[in-house]
Amino acid sequence: MSATAVGFGDSRAARFWNATIGKKIVMAASGAVLFLFVVAHLLGNLQVFLGAEHFNAYARLLRVEPALLWAARLGLLTMVVLHVWASFQLLLLNKMEARPVGYVKKKNIGSSYASRTMYWSGPIIAAFVIYHLMQFTLGIGGTPFEEGKAYENLVAGFQVIPISIFYLIAMAMLMTHLFHGVWSAFQTLGVNHPRYTPMLRTLAKLIAIALFLGFASIPVGVMTGIVHT
Amino acid sequence: MNLTLHIWRQKNASSPGKMVRYEVKDVNPEMSVLEMLDVLNEELTLKGEDPVTFEHDCREGICGCCGFMINGVAHGPQAATTTCQLTMRHFKDGDELFLEPWRAKAFPIVKDLMVDRSALDRIIAAGGYVSAPTGSPQDANAILIAKENADLAMDAAACIGCGACVAACPNAAAALFTGAKISHLGLLPQGQPERVERALNMVAQLTVEGFGSCTNIGECEAVCPKQIHIEVISRMNADFRAASRKSRKEPYQDPSEFRRWSFGLKS
Numbered sequence A: 001m002s003a004t005a006v007g008f009g010d011s012r013a014a015r016f017w018n019a020t021i022g023k024k025i026v027m028a029a030s031g032a033v034l035f036l037f038v039v040a041h042l043l044g045n046l047q048v049f050l051g052a053e054h055f056n057a058y059a060r061l062l063r064v065e066p067a068l069l070w071a072a073r074l075g076l077l078t079m080v081v082l083h084v085w086a087s088f089q090l091l092l093l094n095k096m097e098a099r100p101v102g103y104v105k106k107k108n109i110g111s112s113y114a115s116r117t118m119y120w121s122g123p124i125i126a127a128f129v130i131y132h133l134m135q136f137t138l139g140i141g142g143t144p145f146e147e148g149k150a151y152e153n154l155v156a157g158f159q160v161i162p163i164s165i166f167y168l169i170a171m172a173m174l175m176t177h178l179f180h181g182v183w184s185a186f187q188t189l190g191v192n193h194p195r196y197t198p199m200l201r202t203l204a205k206l207i208a209i210a211l212f213l214g215f216a217s218i219p220v221g222v223m224t225g226i227v228h229t
Numbered sequence B: 001m002n003l004t005l006h007i008w009r010q011k012n013a014s015s016p017g018k019m020v021r022y023e024v025k026d027v028n029p030e031m032s033v034l035e036m037l038d039v040l041n042e043e044l045t046l047k048g049e050d051p052v053t054f055e056h057d058c059r060e061g062i063c064g065c066c067g068f069m070i071n072g073v074a075h076g077p078q079a080a081t082t083t084c085q086l087t088m089r090h091f092k093d094g095d096e097l098f099l100e101p102w103r104a105k106a107f108p109i110v111k112d113l114m115v116d117r118s119a120l121d122r123i124i125a126a127g128g129y130v131s132a133p134t135g136s137p138q139d140a141n142a143i144l145i146a147k148e149n150a151d152l153a154m155d156a157a158a159c160i161g162c163g164a165c166v167a168a169c170p171n172a173a174a175a176l177f178t179g180a181k182i183s184h185l186g187l188l189p190q191g192q193p194e195r196v197e198r199a200l201n202m203v204a205q206l207t208v209e210g211f212g213s214c215t216n217i218g219e220c221e222a223v224c225p226k227q228i229h230i231e232v233i234s235r236m237n238a239d240f241r242a243a244s245r246k247s248r249k250e251p252y253q254d255p256s257e258f259r260r261w262s263f264g265l266k267s
C-alpha cells in the first residue's frame, strides 16, 4: 500500500493521521482556519476603495509587530501544509489505488461539479497564492513594486490585464472550492442535521459568491479606473 | 423489446476481461434485469457458451447480493431499487445497456459481473456488532429507546451491504456502508458499551481493506437502494473523532488480525 497505508505506529496521533477520517478531520480544521483568514483578508483588502492613504496605513498596521506578523504567517503556513499534505495523500489513495480498473461508463448522479473538482480547484488556488505572495509580498512578480507602498503596487499590478484575469480565475476557483468545502468541513467534523445542513449548504454558496464578488471587485476596480493612483 | 447489451466478461480474478456485445430479442418488459440475463444465459448455454455470472439470491431487494453497474449507475437508473427489482419496463426498445461489475480494489472480481465483497464482512467483524450475553429474554420495555432514535437506527439498519455505495463513489470509499453500521448501533442503548472501540476499529479496517476516503460528494446516497442518507457518514465521523480522543486502549486492535481471521489463518 501507499503513503496512506496503515502504518500502525505507536502513538495515538499517528493512528489518527493514518485513518482516512483522521486526515479528513485535519483537512476540515485547517480548511476552517484558512477560510477565516480569507474572510479577514477580504475585509482588509476592501479598504483599497477608501484611498491610498487609508490602505497604506492598513498595510503598515499589519507589520507593526514583526513577532505577531511572523506568528500569523507561520500559523497559516502550517495550516496550508497540513491541508495540502493530507489532501495529497488522500488523492494518491483515491485516484491511484482504490480503483485500479475504471469503468467503461460512469455517470455522476448525486454530486455537484464543485465537489468533484476539488482536486483541480485546490492546486490552482495554491498556484495563485504562490504568485500572489511573489507579487505583493516579495515584489518579484514582474510588476512595479516598492516596499511600503501597498496601494501603488496593487494598482500597478492589476493594470496588467492578464494578471487581473488570472486573479479572477483563481477567485472563481476559490468560490467553487468553498461551495463544497465549507459545508463538507462540517460533515467531516460530524455535524449533519436534516434541518440545518440544507441551510448550511445554501449559506456556504452565498458566502462563496460574496467572497468572489468582494475579491473580484479589486482587480475590476483597477481595470475600470475606479481604483487609481 | 430488443436490446443490445455490453457485458464485462472476465474468467477469474487473474485473467484479463473485456466488454462483450450481446443482442437480446423479445425482452418481456415485466422481467427484471436479472431475469433478462437468465434468458440470455439459457441461450448462451444452448449454444455451448459460458453463461454470464452475476450474484443474486433473494431477488426481492432484501439480501444485498445482486448489483452491477447499468449504464454507469449502480443498480441502474431507478432510484431506491436493487438490480433484481429493476424491471425492463424502465428501458425502451433499441436501448444499449452497459453492464459492468462494481469496481474497487477492495472488491476483487470473482467472475464476470460478480465481485468478492467480503471486505465488507471484515469491516463488520472489526466492530459492527454488540457483545450481548444470551440468557432468558428480558422484559421488552426494560430498555427505553426514544422513538426518533429507533427510527433513525432502523433507517441505517436498512443497509443490505450490496456495495453500490462503493461502486458509485469516485474514490471507492465504503463510508456510507460503514457509517450506516456505526450509526445503527450507535443510536441504540445496546450499542453504547462498545461504541468507542467500534468506531476506531471499523474505520481502521476501512484503510486496511484498501477503500478510498470519503469526499462528501453524495454519489453513494444517490444510488443506495435503501436510500441511506450521508448523515450516517457524519455520525461515523463524529464517533471516530470522539473515540480518538476518549479511547484508553493503546494501541487499539490491529485490524490485520481480522484479515487473518477472515482468511482462516487464525484459529
Ligand code: FES
Residues within 6 Å of the ligand: B055, B056, B057, B058, B059, B060, B061, B062, B063, B064, B065, B066, B067, B082, B083, B084, B085
Ligand atoms: S438478489 Fe437479493 S437484493 Fe437483489
